Amino acid sequence: MKFFLAFLFTVSILFSQLSFAQCPAGTDTSSQNLVVNGDFEAGNTGFTSDYTYCNTGNCLQPESFYAVGANPTFFHSAFVGNDHTTGTGNLMIVNGAGTPNTNVWCQTITVTPNTQYLFSTWVSSMVANSPAILQFSINGITIGSAFNAPAVTFLWQEFNDSWYSGVNTSATICIVNQNTNLGGNDFGLDDITFSPCICNFIFDAGVDTSICNGSSYQFQFNNTNTYTWTPSTGLSCTNCSNPIASPTATTTYTIDASLSFCPAIDSVVITVHPSSTVTASGDTSICSGEQTQIHAVGSGTYSWSPAGSLSSSTNANPDASPTLTTTYTVTLANSFGCTSSDSVVVTITQVANVFAGNDVGYCEGGQVQLSASGGGNYSWLPTSGLSSTNIFNPVASPIQTTTYTLTVTGSSNCTGSDEVVVAVHPNPTADAGNDYIY
Known part of the structure; x- marks a missing residue:
């Protein structure tokens, strides 16, 4: 039963992970691992160490020895553990030295200049006492902070850090031991990786x-x-x-x-x-009830507004018949859709308020004086039978019934008209009968 509980505990903590570094924004970690034999499945090859290698039973003593294998207990009777990759494969098993900055594992790798890399390793303690204190080193310079191996056995933890290559074309990457305590300081390494950060940032400036x-x-x-x-x-x-x-x-x-x-x-x-250019005709004025033609000059499509009092809103020269003073705006669009605008004001002048007087009548041979109203210049038609044709109150003496039309022209040359009827009644004929002689 104790074995079953221990097995459950081992499985539950076997893959505990701590991650301290990530690729910078705009990049992802590549699946490419530049480390050769980072899982030690090929044995004691592909790397160097300042420690001494051994491969016989109980050979990991005294300190500063390492072995590569699947069973830590075989190499040191006090060591326990298994590998990280599968649980049954190889790992690097180390009896830590008491000298700081000792290279436990190193490998020289070709790198690309101006590239960010992630350096990672999984660490497990072979004994729980005085866990190893490890640190990454590249080209003889330690990077990042030191990290402690787990305080219990059968627990694998991942530690990593990032490094920028700058002008370097090769890197000697190492894991160094900083623990100076000879009691404990025993650990395993597995699944060491060194991977470039690859760009995933794509910039699109958009469409023209x-x-x-x-x-x-x-x-x-x-x-x-x-x-x-x-x-x-x-x-x-x-x-x-x-x-x-x-x-x-x-x-x-x-x-x-x-x-x-x-x-x-x-x-x-x-x-x-190119922008469009349009020029509208000059401002103008008309009398109420009249119309005028307005003009625009330019090359393109025309649009006049307001359009309600125009003969056409798309013609360059429409007729305008406003009832009130109106500002017409013409917009010209060229073949590229570029527009320009100009405007013209059509001012409405009201016509004179003319009253020719009430219709009148008289007997033949008589006359009557007309009396009109309305400011401006007067003109009566027809002229026959009138004492004057350009005053507001001429004397009318037509010989027959006549309709006179009065036209008054104001100061803005706008005119107004009205009519008056002068009726001529025939005189009565008296008949006293025949003469008599008495």
Whole structure:
């Protein structure tokens, strides 16, 4: 029963994991492991050590010896444990020395300059007393913080750290022991990896776009990244995520959005189309009830507004018949959709309020004086039978019934008319009968 409980405990803690480092933003850990024989399944090969190798029973004593095998107890009667990979495979079994910065395991690897790497190992204690204190070292320089092996046996923990290669083309990667205590300090290593961080950041500057000359376009990108824009011509800023571009000619902008050590460069073209130009005719005025033709000059498609009092809203020269003073705006769109606008004001002048007077009548041979109202210049028609044709109160003496039309022209040359009827009644004929002689 004790064996069964111990087995459950071992399984439950066998793959406990601690992770301290990750690839930087914009990158992922590659599945490529540059370490040769990092799981020790090939035996004592592919690496070097400042410790002394042995491969016979109970050979891991005194300190500073290591072995590669599947059964720690075979190499030291006080050691217990198994490998991390499968539970039955090989591991590196170490009786730790008391000298700090001693290289336990090393391997020289070809690396790519300017690349981030993750260095990782799994560690287990062969005895629980005084766990090993280990640290990573690359090219003779320790990196990151030292880490302690587990305080219990049969527990594997992963430790890792990151390293930037800079100009280096090779790296001697090592695991060193910093524990100076000779009592305990016994541990196992397994599944050592050294993997490059690969770029997963893809930058897309988007589709090319076009604007009309004199217009602008604002870019919108994630503002958590760092951007560098070239050229600076027509840009409101060159290191922001959302510059406003106002080029006067077609321009290709290149955007460098590189993240960490991952290059991310793309470009976008802003095509600048010529703007349209339209000129409307000058302001004008008309009398109420009249119409006038308004004009626009330009090349493209016309659109007038308001359109309700126009003969056409798409003609360059429509007739306008407003009832009130109106500002007409013409918008011209060229073949690229670029627009421009101009306007013309049509002012309405009200006609004179004319009253020619009430209809009148008289007997033949008589006359009557007319009396009209309305400011402006008077003109009566017909002229026959009138004492004057350009005053408001001429004397009318037509010989027959006549309809007179009065036209009054105001100061703005707008006219108004009214009519008055002068009726001529025939005189009565008296008959006293025949003469008589008495």
